[in-house]
Amino acid sequence: GxxxxxxxxxxxxxxxLYQEIRERGLNTSHESDDDILDETTIVVKSYRPAxxxxxxxxxxxxxxxxxxxxxxxxxxxxxxxxxxxxxxxxxxxxxxxxxxxxxxxxxxxxxxxxxxxxxxxxxxxxxxxxxxxxxxxxxxxxxxxxxxxxxxxxxxxxxxxxxxxxxxxxxxxxxxxxxxxxxxxxxxxxxxxxxxxxxxxxxxxxxxxxxxxxxxxxxxxxxxxxxxxxxxxxxxxxxxxxxxxxxxxxxxxxxxxxxxxxxxxxxxxxxLNMQLDFGKVKSLPLISASRWLLKRGELFLLEESSIFRKIASRPTCYLFLFNDVLVVTKKKSEESYLVQDYAQLDHVQVRKLEPSEPLLPGGSSRSSSVPYPFQVNLLHNSEGRQEQILLSSDSASDRARWITALTYKERQWQGITNKGELPQVEVTKAYFAKQADEITLQQADIVLVLQEEDGWLHGERLRDGETGWFPESFAHSITSRVAVEGNVRRMERLRVETDV
Structure with missing residues (x-):
């Protein structure tokens, strides 16, 4: 009429507003013909009805x-x-x-x-x-x-x-x-x-x-x-x-x-090429199309004497970890870093130290001023020698993130076998990566959780397999078994279909 x-x-x-809707087509659970299942996915409080x-x-x-x-x-x-x-x-x-x-x-x-x-x-x-x-x-x-x-x-x-x-x-x-x-x-x-x-x-x-x-x-x-x-x-x-x-x-x-x-x-x-000063160390041509930064940051150096020093004057070093090489520097200013040593990532080993372990050859045990220690071995450094560095972090999550980043090469080969076993979360609000080892996420992204540490999650984004850390508070657990399985099936299909 x-x-x-x-x-x-x-x-x-x-x-x-597009920010306030969440398409039903993003749910995988309606692979089943039962509409009731559509309601099992999380609905963010602010969404208006469809x-x-x-x-x-x-x-x-x-x-x-x-x-x-x-x-x-x-x-x-x-x-x-x-x-x-x-x-x-x-x-x-x-x-x-x-x-x-x-x-x-x-x-x-x-x-x-x-x-x-x-x-x-x-x-x-x-x-x-x-x-x-x-x-x-x-x-x-x-x-x-x-x-x-x-x-x-x-x-x-x-x-x-x-x-x-x-x-x-x-x-x-x-x-x-x-x-x-x-x-x-x-x-x-x-x-x-x-x-x-x-x-x-x-x-x-x-x-x-x-x-x-x-x-x-x-x-x-x-x-x-x-x-x-x-x-x-x-x-x-x-x-x-x-x-x-x-x-x-x-x-x-x-x-x-x-x-x-x-x-x-x-x-x-x-x-970084302008900021890294190789000084006396044999220079490393940094610029390359296939090189990128995985993580950077300052860590405490645990030298023999540092355990007895006041916390305020603890010596630090500044690491730059690329996808192929680890560069150890001393920070001179925001714009300049003096390179102390470096090693190809294949020649770097990392080990988390347990609280009970004596940290140093001197046998002094871990003191309260050494919160989260770990050890980095350069098996073949800039001078072709072996070098051992003892470091400590301010937080459990910082140490976990360093260890994860330093084992990037091994992780790449492992590949996660059974993705259906991993917990999944749905992102409730967009998160912007602030550091190289973090991942930028959009609302409604689904992420497979690989690690949890101290309020941070390390995960693999379902739609394309990118990995990174993000705060737990930006996501909700997906508890429905049907939704979890549907998501894994969808991921497998998308990656074949789209050859990602």
Whole structure:
């Protein structure tokens, strides 16, 4: 009837912010046909109830099509519709980032042109790519009550229109740094930003949650496309089309990740190359495309006499651990480090010392000023000799992180055999890596937990196998056995399908 036309836009009437929705297609538990299981995954407190589903649409109800569809086909329509509605929600959030933040004259006035560019990058291009994608999906949705397919649209946009995402993600390291610098040292910026963030349009959310939208969307798309694959298993042609779409989108995500890493790593190596002073030690050509930093930091040196010294004057050393070499330095200033020694990672051994062990040849046992000791052996150092270094950390988690990082090579070969046995967590809010051994996570990411230490988790991100540390407080345990098993199956499938 004439009323149904008006209803056609109903999911647009009260647009939700993308930060507040969590697509049902991210759940793996509806591999089972039992909808009740959808409720077993964690729902973050702030999420509003899910948007309108396809089955609730007036035009669907009026058409009577629900009586004739198989469960599988109804679920496929739901999955297609959810890609459309969530893209609309995402586009809505992007438009707020643009109108409230990017276009704010007051905000622009608080920073340089370069800072402004680093902060917002090519977000307008990303938004226009989303607009085109949404329009193509919407056109298809308006044309048929039961949509034939959208895999062709997904594939086409991933291949030909989504390149702005790669540039945006590659800029992430500059974006984060600029935001941090402005927040810490620019009062005018802080004040203007606070005012904007209070506006009703922003829904009480900080600018950072808007800036990371493209990363959030691009990492969710493969999972939503994978849900489409799952719902077309009984239909060889459609399944093939959905799998091709999944490949194209996963390739894009991979390029986004690689872009982000490459920028960060290249810049880091060049900076460190200027800061490391080899002094009397035989020089090591640091710059190499295949070298990156795994971890850096200051540790206490336990020398013979240091046990008897006051804590205040404990000698320290500063380590730089790359994926192929460990460099031991003395920190001279924030900008300069004097190299004492180094060894290829293959020639480095590490051992955690137990409280009962005598630390030093002198036989003095561990004193209270030596909290968390461990030993690093350089089997073949810069002079081709063997060298032993006794170190200690301030916290159990710091020591655990050093040991994990130093055994990076061994871990790479081990490969975790039975992933189904590992505990899993779901990330409840985005976390940004602050150090090289940490991992940046998006909301709703699933992570397999490899280690727990002192409020920190070391885990493997389900969607692509990247590993790193992150605070336990950013995640919830997944307790449902069904969800855990579904996640492992999905991971195995995604990695084959997408060849990650």
């Amino acid at each position: 004439p009323g149904s036309e008006f209803h056609k836009g109903s999911f647009k009437d009260d647009p939700q 948007q309108l589903t396809w089955s609730q649409l007036p035009e669907v109800l009026e058409s009577g099509v629900l009586d004739t569809l198989s469960t599988e086909e109804r679920k496929r329509q739901e999955a297609i519709f959810e890609i459309l509605t969530s893209e609309f929600s995402y586009l809505h959030s992007l438009s707020i980032l643009v109108t409230e933040f990017l276009q704010s004259r007051e905000l622009r006035a608080t920073m340089t042109q370069t800072e402004h560019h680093h902060l917002f990058s090519n977000i307008l291009d990303v938004m226009s790519a989303s607009q085109k994608f949404f329009e193509a999906l919407e056109q298809r949705h308006k044309a048929q009550v039961c949509v034939e397919d959208i895999s062709d649209i997904l594939e086409d946009h991933a291949q030909h229109h989504f390149h702005p995402y790669i540039a945006y993600c590659s800029n992430e390291v500059y974006q984060q740094r600029t935001l941090q610098k402005l927040s810490n040292s620019n009062a005018a910026f802080r004040d203007v930003l606070k005012e904007i963030e209070k506006r009703p349009a922003c829904g009480g959310l900080p600018m950072i949650s808007f800036l990371i939208l493209p990363m959030q969307r691009v990492t969710r798309l493969p999972l939503l496309t994978d849900t489409l694959c799952l719902k077309t298993q009984g239909h060889p042609e459609r399944y093939k089309a959905a799998s091709q779409a999944l490949k194209a989108i996963s390739k894009l995500v991979k390029q986004c990740n690689e872009g982000a890493h490459k920028m960060e790593r290249t810049e880091q190596i060049y900076t």
